[in-house]
Amino acid sequence: xxxxxxxxxxxxxxxxxxxxxxINDHPNIKAETRERVLLAIEKLxxxxxxxxxxLRSGRTDxxxxxxxxxxxxxxxxxxxxxxxxxxxxxxxxIIEQSGGSRARELEILHGPRMRMVDGVLYxxxxxxxxxxxxxxxxxxxxxxxxxxxxxPTDHVTMQNIEASQxxxxxxxxxxxxxxLAFGAHRNEVIGSAGLRLEGYRRALKKxxxxxxxxxxxxxxxxxxxxxxxxxxxxLESGLDFDGVVAFNDSIALGAMRVMQxxxxxxxxxxxxxxxxxxxxxxxxxxxLSTIDxxxxxxxxxxxxxxxxxxxxxxxxxxxREFEAGFKVISxxxxxx
Amino acid sequence: xxxxxxxxxxxxxxxxxxxxxxINDHPNIKAETRERVLLAIEKLxxxxxxxxxxLRSGRTDxxxxxxxxxxxxxxxxxxxxxxxxxxxxxxxxIIEQSGGSRARELEILHGPRMRMVDGVLYxxxxxxxxxxxxxxxxxxxxxxxxxxxxxPTDHVTMQNIEASQxxxxxxxxxxxxxxLAFGAHRNEVIGSAGLRLEGYRRALKKxxxxxxxxxxxxxxxxxxxxxxxxxxxxLESGLDFDGVVAFNDSIALGAMRVMQxxxxxxxxxxxxxxxxxxxxxxxxxxxLSTIDxxxxxxxxxxxxxxxxxxxxxxxxxxxREFEAGFKVISxxxxxx
DNA sequence: CCTGCAGATTACAACGTTGGAAAGAATGTA
DNA sequence: TACATTCTTTCCAACGTTGTAATCTGCAGG
Numbered sequence: 023x024x025x026x027x028x029x030x031x032x033x034x035x036x037x038x039x040x041x042x043x044x045i046n047d048h049p050n051i052k053a054e055t056r057e058r059v060l061l062a063i064e065k066l067x068x069x070x071x072x073x074x075x076x077l078r079s080g081r082t083d084x085x086x087x088x089x090x091x092x093x094x095x096x097x098x099x100x101x102x103x104x105x106x107x108x109x110x111x112x113x114x115x116i117i118e119q120s121g122g123s124r125a126r127e128l129e130i131l132h133g134p135r136m137r138m139v140d141g142v143l144y145x146x147x148x149x150x151x152x153x154x155x156x157x158x159x160x161x162x163x164x165x166x167x168x169x170x171x172x173x174p175t176d177h178v179t180m181q182n183i184e185a186s187q188x189x190x191x192x193x194x195x196x197x198x199x200x201x202l203a204f205g206a207h208r209n210e211v212i213g214s215a216g217l218r219l220e221g222y223r224r225a226l227k228k229x230x231x232x233x234x235x236x237x238x239x240x241x242x243x244x245x246x247x248x249x250x251x252x253x254x255x256x257l258e259s260g261l262d263f264d265g266v267v268a269f270n271d272s273i274a275l276g277a278m279r280v281m282q283x284x285x286x287x288x289x290x291x292x293x294x295x296x297x298x299x300x301x302x303x304x305x306x307x308x309x310l311s312t313i314d315x316x317x318x319x320x321x322x323x324x325x326x327x328x329x330x331x332x333x334x335x336x337x338x339x340x341x342r343e344f345e346a347g348f349k350v351i352s353x354x355x356x357x358x
Numbered sequence: 359x360x361x362x363x364x365x366x367x368x369x370x371x372x373x374x375x376x377x378x379x380x381i382n383d384h385p386n387i388k389a390e391t392r393e394r395v396l397l398a399i400e401k402l403x404x405x406x407x408x409x410x411x412x413l414r415s416g417r418t419d420x421x422x423x424x425x426x427x428x429x430x431x432x433x434x435x436x437x438x439x440x441x442x443x444x445x446x447x448x449x450x451x452i453i454e455q456s457g458g459s460r461a462r463e464l465e466i467l468h469g470p471r472m473r474m475v476d477g478v479l480y481x482x483x484x485x486x487x488x489x490x491x492x493x494x495x496x497x498x499x500x501x502x503x504x505x506x507x508x509x510p511t512d513h514v515t516m517q518n519i520e521a522s523q524x525x526x527x528x529x530x531x532x533x534x535x536x537x538l539a540f541g542a543h544r545n546e547v548i549g550s551a552g553l554r555l556e557g558y559r560r561a562l563k564k565x566x567x568x569x570x571x572x573x574x575x576x577x578x579x580x581x582x583x584x585x586x587x588x589x590x591x592x593l594e595s596g597l598d599f600d601g602v603v604a605f606n607d608s609i610a611l612g613a614m615r616v617m618q619x620x621x622x623x624x625x626x627x628x629x630x631x632x633x634x635x636x637x638x639x640x641x642x643x644x645x646l647s648t649i650d651x652x653x654x655x656x657x658x659x660x661x662x663x664x665x666x667x668x669x670x671x672x673x674x675x676x677x678r679e680f681e682a683g684f685k686v687i688s689x690x691x692x693x694x
Numbered sequence: 695c696c697t698g699c700a701g702a703t704t705a706c707a708a709c710g711t712t713g714g715a716a717a718g719a720a721t722g723t724a
Numbered sequence: 725t726a727c728a729t730t731c732t733t734t735c736c737a738a739c740g741t742t743g744t745a746a747t748c749t750g751c752a753g754g
Contacts, residue, residue, distance in 0.1 A: 024473070024496070069469075069470040069472075069473050070470055070473070071413070071473060072470060072471070072473060072474040073409050073410075073412030073413040073418060073474065074409075074413045076409030076412070076413075077407070077409040077410045077412075077413050082409060082474075084452070084474075091438070092428075092434050092437055092438045092441070093434060093435055093438050093637060095431070095434075098428050098429060098431075098434040099429055101428055101453075102427070102428045102429050102455070105428070105453065105455060106455075109455075114452050114454070114471060115452070115453065116420070116450050116451070116452055117437075117441065117451065117453055118450070119438070119441060119442075119445075133405075134405040134406055134408060135408070135450060136405070137360070137405050137406070137407060137408060138408040138409065138418075138420075160360070246637075246640075246641045247641075250641070275641060276641055278643075279641055279642075279643050282643055283643075301429060301582070302582075302638060304582075305582045305583075305586065305611060305612055305615055306615075306642075307614075307615050307618055307619075307643055
C-alpha cells in the first residue's frame with residue numbers, strides 16, 4: 023500500500039539499509055549514492071513509518087505533557103510554550119488533561135500511553151509531597167509546579183516565595199497596608215498557595231507589619247468564579263482592606279469584577295495584583311498588574327532537561343531543581 | 359528490559375498469541391485461561407508496546423488536531439472539547455499549531471507525522487477554497503471551520519450565517535439600528551468573516567434597513583488587540599453607532615475595553631454582542647452577550663465522523679457536511 | 695602482483711505485536 | 725466406540741525499520 027524503504031531501495035538500486043543510512047545521516051556514504059537515494063525518496067514521496075522506527079529504535083520523538091486543564095489560560099499558555107520549545111527540537115507533544123484529579127494523574131502516569139512517548143512533562147496538581155514515591159516511573163520525566171519537591175526527577179518551577187514577596191512589596195510601596203492574601207490555602211505549606219502565602223508574610227514582616235489571619239482569604243481552586251465567590255463573601259463580611267495580592271490572575275479578575283459591581287474603584291479604593299501574566303490581564307478594565315512567572319524560560323528549560331535525560335546526556339547528573347526568573351509587571355490596577 | 363507479552367505468556371503458561379487474544383478480547387477463550395493471563399499481566403505490570411502494535415495493526419489510536427493557536431481561547435476550548443470526545447473513545451490527541459500559516463499547514467498535512475496518526479481533524483485557516491486539491495491526503499480527515507467547503511472530506515462547521523443573523527436581530531430587537539459589523543473582511547465571501555457579514559446583511563434587510571458599507575469595520579486577525587485597535591479608529595473617525603455585532607468574542611472584548619476608556623457606557627450607549635461564547639465572556643465587565651457556536655457538538659460530531667472513516671464504517675458514504683446548532687446567549691452587554 | 699586497510703555497501707536478525715490458518719481438546723451424535 | 729462438530733490454543737509469518745557484523749570495493753605501499 024504505502025511506500026516503504028523497500029520501494030525506495032529498489033528505485034535507487036541500493037539495499038534497504040543504505041536507504042536507512044542516508045535518512046539517518048550515517049557517515050561513509052558516497053555522495054553520488056546519497057543523491058540517488060534522495061531523488062528516489064522525493065520521486066516516490068516516501069515517508070518513514072514512525073511506528074516501525076519507534077519499535078526498532080525505542081524512540082518515538084513524542085513527549086507527553088500532563089496538565090490539569092487546557093481551558094485554564096495559564097495552562098493553555100504553558101502548553102503553547104512547551105509545544106513551541108519541543109517543536110524546535112523536532113518533537114511533538116501529546117497533551118493529557120488530568121483535571122487535577124489524583125486518580126486520573128496516577129492513571130495517566132502508569133497507563134500504557136507512557137510507553138509510547140520518550141518522556142513526560144508532568145505538571146503536578148492531584149498528587150502531593152507524600153506521593154513522591156508514586157512518580158518514580160521508567161519513562162524519563164521532568165516535574166513542573168509546586169506540589170512536589172525533591173523528587174527523583176528534574177524539577178522546574180518558578181520563584182514563588184520571592185515573586186509573591188515582590189508582588190506584596192509592590193503594593194506596600196504604593197502605600198497600601200491592609201492587604202488580602204487572596205486565594206490562600208491555609209493548611210498548605212508547599213504548593214503554589216502555600217509558597218505564595220509565605221512570600222506575602224515575608225514582605226509584611228520586612229515592612230514591620232503583623233500578619234493577620236483574617237486577611238488570608240481562601241479560594242480552593244483558582245478559577246475566575248472562585249475569585250468572584252470569595253470576594254463576594256469578603257465584601258459581605260465588611261472586612262476592611264485596601265489592596266489585594268491575588269495568587270493567580272483568574273481569581274484576581276473574578277474578584278475585580280465583583281468589587282467593581284459593588285462600586286469600588288480600582289486602583290483608587292483597592293489596588294490589586296495577580297500572578298501569571300496571562301494574556302487577558304493586558305486587556306481587562308483596568309489592566310491587571312501581575313507577576314510574569316517566566317513561562318517561556320520554564321518551558322524551554324523543562325524541554326531541554328527532558329531531552330538530556332532521554333538522550334542519556336545527563337545520565338550521571340542527579341535530579342536537578344531549576345527556578346525560572348520572574349518579573350513584576352505594573353499595570354493600571356496598581357497605578358496609584 | 360521492559361515486560362513483553364513473551365514474559366506474560368511464560369508466567370501464565372500459555373502462548374504469546376493467547377495473551378494477545380485475551381488483551382484484544384477475542385472470542386473463544388476459556389474463562390479460566392483468561393483469568394490466568396490477566397493475573398500474570400497484573401502481577402508483572404505488563405504494558406503493551408504501542409509502537410509494535412501500531413506497526414503490526416496499522417492503528418495507533420492517536421489522532422492529530424491541527425489548529426492555528428492554542429493561546430487563542432476559542433481554540434483552547436475547542437481542543438479541550440476534542441480531547442474530551444477523543445478520550446471517551448480511547449484515543450489521544452496530538453495538537454499541531456499552524457499559526458494560521460499556509461506553508462506551515464501544508465507542511466503538517468504532508469509531513470511524516472501524518473503517518474503516525476490514524477486520522478486528522480484540521481481546523482483550516484491558512485489554506486482556502488482554491489487549495490481544495492491540496493487537502494486530499496491518504497490519512498482520514500475531517501475538516502473544521504469555514505475556509506473550505508465541498509472538499510473531498512467530511513466537514514463540520516457552525517451555522518455562521520444564521521447565527522450572525524440572529525445576533526444582529528438580537529440587537530435590532532432591542533431598538534439599536536446603527537450597527538457595526540465588527541471584524542469584517544470585505545473581500546471575503548466564505549470564511550467566518552464573509553459568512554458572518556452575510557448574516558448581518560440578511561438581518562438588516564429583513565428589518566428593512568439598508569446595508570451601509572462604512573459600518574463594516576475591518577479587523578484582520580481576530581485577536582483582542584485587533585479589536586481594540588479597530589475600535590480606536592472608529593472612535594477617532596467620529597462614526598455614529600449604537601450597537602456592535604462583533605465577529606468573535608476576543609475583538610468584542612478588546613473593543614469594549616476601548617469604548618469604556620472613552621467614556622461610553624455599555625449597554626446604555628452601545629450594545630455589543632460577540633461570537634464563540636468563550637469562558638471569559640461570563641466574567642468581563644459587563645458580561646458579554648454572544649453566540650454559543652455548539653462547540654461540544656462540533657467536537658463530538660467531528661471525532662465521531664473521523665472514527666467512522668478510520669474504521670471504514672462510512673466507507674461508502676460520500677463526504678458529509680454537518681452544521682452544529684447555535685444559541686444566542688443574552689448577557690449584560692445587551693441588557694437594555 | 696600481492697597485502698593491508700579504510701571506505702562503502704549489504705545480509706541478517708531483531709524489535710513486540712497481531713492476522714491467518716493449523717492443530718489440539720472437548721463435546722455431541724449415531 | 726467412532727466420527728463429526730465446535731471451541732480453544734498454538735504456530736508461523738509478517739509489519740517496516742535499524743543495529744551489528746560481515747562483505748565488498750578501490751587504492752596505497754611494499
